[in-house]
Structures are given as C-alpha cells and as structure tokens.
Amino acid sequence: MPDALLLTLLLAAVAIGWWLGRRERRKRDDPAPPNDLARDYFVGLNYLLNDQQDRAIETFVAALEVNSETIDTHLTLGNLFRTRGEADRAVKIHQNLLARPTLSAGPGDRVQLELARDFLALGLLDRAERLLQGLIRDSQEAELRLSAKRLLVDLFEREGEWQAALEVAQPQLVRQSEEIRRAAAHWLCQLAEQERFEASPGLARKHLRQALSIDPRCVRTNLLLAALEHDTGHYRQEIRLLSRIPEQDPAFTPTLLEPLATAYRLLDDEAGLIHHLQQLVERTPYTSVIILLAETVRHRDGIPAAIELVSEQLNRESSLGALDYLIDLYRQHSEGEPLARLQLLQRHTRTLLAALPRHRCRRCGFAGEQLHWQCPRCRSWGTTKPITGIEGE
Numbered sequence: 001m002p003d004a005l006l007l008t009l010l011l012a013a014v015a016i017g018w019w020l021g022r023r024e025r026r027k028r029d030d031p032a033p034p035n036d037l038a039r040d041y042f043v044g045l046n047y048l049l050n051d052q053q054d055r056a057i058e059t060f061v062a063a064l065e066v067n068s069e070t071i072d073t074h075l076t077l078g079n080l081f082r083t084r085g086e087a088d089r090a091v092k093i094h095q096n097l098l099a100r101p102t103l104s105a106g107p108g109d110r111v112q113l114e115l116a117r118d119f120l121a122l123g124l125l126d127r128a129e130r131l132l133q134g135l136i137r138d139s140q141e142a143e144l145r146l147s148a149k150r151l152l153v154d155l156f157e158r159e160g161e162w163q164a165a166l167e168v169a170q171p172q173l174v175r176q177s178e179e180i181r182r183a184a185a186h187w188l189c190q191l192a193e194q195e196r197f198e199a200s201p202g203l204a205r206k207h208l209r210q211a212l213s214i215d216p217r218c219v220r221t222n223l224l225l226a227a228l229e230h231d232t233g234h235y236r237q238e239i240r241l242l243s244r245i246p247e248q249d250p251a252f253t254p255t256l257l258e259p260l261a262t263a264y265r266l267l268d269d270e271a272g273l274i275h276h277l278q279q280l281v282e283r284t285p286y287t288s289v290i291i292l293l294a295e296t297v298r299h300r301d302g303i304p305a306a307i308e309l310v311s312e313q314l315n316r317e318s319s320l321g322a323l324d325y326l327i328d329l330y331r332q333h334s335e336g337e338p339l340a341r342l343q344l345l346q347r348h349t350r351t352l353l354a355a356l357p358r359h360r361c362r363r364c365g366f367a368g369e370q371l372h373w374q375c376p377r378c379r380s381w382g383t384t385k386p387i388t389g390i391e392g393e
Contacts, residue, residue, distance in 0.1 A: 071097070071107045075114055087121035094118060109139045116151055125155055136168075149173055153180065157379075162187040174214060179380070185215035186373055186381040192224050201228050218382065219245050219252045220373055226259060235263040239276075246284060251385040253280060254288040254393050255371065261292060270300060285313060286386070286393035287321035294325065303333050318390045320356075324349040360387050 078093040094115040097103060103111070112131050119128035132155070135148040149168050156165035165187055173180045188211035195204035205228060211221045226241040242256045242263070264273035277293040290313045298306035310326045313319075327346045334342060357367035362385060364378035372384050386393045 078114055082118055082121055087118045090118045109135055109141060109144050113144060113148060120155060125159060129155055162190045182215050183381040185211040185218040186220060189220045189224055196228060204228060217248050219248050235267050238263045250284045253284045254286055254386045257288055257292050270296065285317055286388065287319045288393055290322050291325050303329055320349060320352060320390055324353060358387060359384050
C-alpha cells in the first residue's frame with residue numbers, strides 16, 4: 001500500500017478516534033477540552049508536510065485515545081503496518097496499548113493476540129509462543145482462544161514440532177477445520193517418516209493408522225505403509241496398500257507406479273504387473289501408466305506390440321508424453337531417412353516436455369517438477385498433485 005494512502009488512513013483514524021473519544025467523555029460527564037488532540041493533529045500534519053513520515057505517524061498514533069470505542073482503530077493501524085511488512089512498528093503500537101493501565105482484560109487479550117502475530121511476522125517465535133500459551137490458558141473468550149490455538153499450531157508447524165502441533169489441534173481444531181484435519185494427517189506422516197528412518201516401524205505404523213483415521217483420503221499414509229512393508233520384504237502386502245491409492249485420489253496414480261513396478265519385479269511377476277497396469281489404464285489413462293505398461297509389454301512381446309498399445313491409447317486421449325514415447329519406439333524400429341526425421345521430431349517434443357512442470361498446487365498454482373506434500377508457496381498440505389491433461393499425465 002503506498003505511503004500516501006497509509007497516511008490518509010491514519011488521518012482518518014485520528015479524526016474518528018477524536019470523535020469517539022469526545023463522545024465517551026461526554027458519557028462520563030468529562031469536560032476535557034479537545035485542544036490537546038487538535039494540537040497533536042496539526043503537529044503531525046506539519047511533520048507530514050515536511051516529509052518526516054515516521055514522526056508524523058508516531059504523533060498521529062499517540063493522539064488517539066485508548067478506550068473501548070477506539071481500541072479497534074489502534075488494532076487496525078497495527079495490522080496495517082504488519083501487512084505492509086513493518087511488523088516492528090506494529091509491535092510498538094500493540095506494546096503501547098498493553099502499557100495503558102486503563103486497558104481491560106478483554107481488549108487486552110485481543111492486543112496480545114495481535115502482538116503474537118507481529119512476533120510471528122518478525123520470526124520471534126519464542127515470544128509469540130509465550131503469548132499464545134498464556135491466551136489459551138487464561139482468556140475468557142472462546143473465539144479468541146481458538147484463534148490463539150490456530151496461531152500456535154502454525155508456529156509449531158514452522159518449527160517442525162509435529163507432535164506439539166497435534167496436541168494443540170486435537171480434538172477441537174481437527175474436528176472443526178478440514179484444512180487442519182488434512183494437515184494433522186501429514187504431521188503424523190512426518191513423525192512416521194522420522195520413525196522409519198530411526199528403525200521404529202511399530203511406532204510408525206501406529207502414527208500412520210492414526211493419520212488414516214483422521215483423514216481417510218491421505219494418500220501419503222498408504223505410500224508410507226507400503227514402504228514399511230517393502231522394508232520387511234512383504235511385497236504382496238505392499239502392492240495391496242498401493243492399490244488403495246487410486247480409490248483415495250486417482251490424481252496420485254502416477255506416484256505409486258515406481259514402487260508398484262519394483263514390488264512386482266522383486267516377485268518376478270511380470271504378468272501380474274501387466275494385468276495391474278491394464279486395470280489402471282482403464283480407470284486412470286494417465287501418460288505414466290501407459291508408458292510403464294507399454295515398456296513392460298515391449299520387454300515381453302517386442303516393439304510392435306508396444307507401438308500398437310500406445311497408438312490405441314493416443315486414439316482414445318491425446319498426450320504429449322505418450323506421443324514422445326511413441327516416437328521413441330518408432331526410432332528404435334527405423335533406420336535411414338525416416339530415423340533422422342523421427343529424431344528431429346523428438347527433439348521438439350523433448351524440448352516441450354522439459355519446459356513443463358509435473359506437479360501443481362490446486363490452491364495457489366505453484367508448479368514444479370517435484371511433489372511437495374506441503375506447498376512451498378501457500379504452505380497448504382496435500383494440495384499439490386500431478387498435472388493431468390494433454391501436457392501432463
């Protein structure tokens with residue numbers, strides 16, 4: 001927000017605060033004159049005209065009375081600074097409010113909540129945590145305690161304190177918010193990944209079962225449960241767990257293909273893999289499924305069989321990735337001038353494919369090659385999925 005607009009809002013806020021302050025004094029039969037406010041107003045205006053914006057803002061803020069009817073104006077000004085990236089100024093406003101002896105408990109709790117937001121914005125997580133813990137413990141306002149819990153959950157998530165975030169979020173926030181419910185399942189997956197790394201599969205399974213009970217659509221839980229079965233050589237059980245993923249969310253079908261193919265190959269069951277992939281193609285005809293099926297068929301039955309399979313799929317649904325793979329099959333089956341032409345054509349398809357991301361967040365649109373369980377931009381859990389369509393899966 002431009003500085004001129006900010007200062008216009010400050011001037012308006014001072015005027016509103018002055019009027020509200022006078023009205024409250026009249027209610028108290030307090031005949032205090034408005035001369036002090038008028039003097040501060042014109043002093044601030046003089047600073048503004050002399051391009052001393054910091055001193056002008058400080059003067060305008062100091063001119064506002066603090067009472068039950070002007071507290072919102074102070075909070076709005078502080079929030080305005082924080083959203084402009086000037087959380088240090090917001091801290092000064094909110095700390096100044098807390099220093100007022102006339103501030104009652106209810107408004108004081110609101111100020112502490114905003115101050116905690118300021119500290120979060122500045123990265124002062126310890127100070128924010130102390131304020132939020134105190135509000136959750138002592139505040140008499142249920143809605144304010146709920147807001148403090150949400151902020152504390154966000155704080156613990158930033159620090160990677162997954163168990164602490166769960167303890168704050170359960171059961172109330174998990175029950176009330178779909179977003180937090182989805183996040184809680186991923187926090188449990190984070191714990192399970194740590195436990196798998198530390199060779200504690202029993203505890204990892206416990207947390208993953210808990211994650212599924214919180215969010216049955218969490219694909220990551222079955223991927224991790226399958227990985228645990230793979231670690232112990234239970235490949236049939238791994239395949240069974242991977243088979244649940246398309247039922248949870250078909251868009252994640254490409255994510256299960258690599259471990260699925262590995263499990264079947266370790267079982268020396270090529271026919272089982274082909275049958276499984278044929279079922280997946282019928283249900284989710286994504287490029288990566290078609291290519292894996294064609295590669296397996298090529299290995300067993302030869303290039304012409306793979307060409308026929310991919311050509312049939314392309315007649316059903318267009319796909320740049322499948323077209324590139326088909327060109328590669330024809331290259332392996334050609335020589336001379338046709339081969340040179342195919343190589344030229346494939347250079348173009350490869351260039352186009354290299355420029356395309358493979359995953360995109362369904363909330364903010366962040367796209368990239370890697371699958372992030374938590375979006376790096378909007379920090380939402382489970383919203384990044386494989387891209388589908390002619391240029392995707």
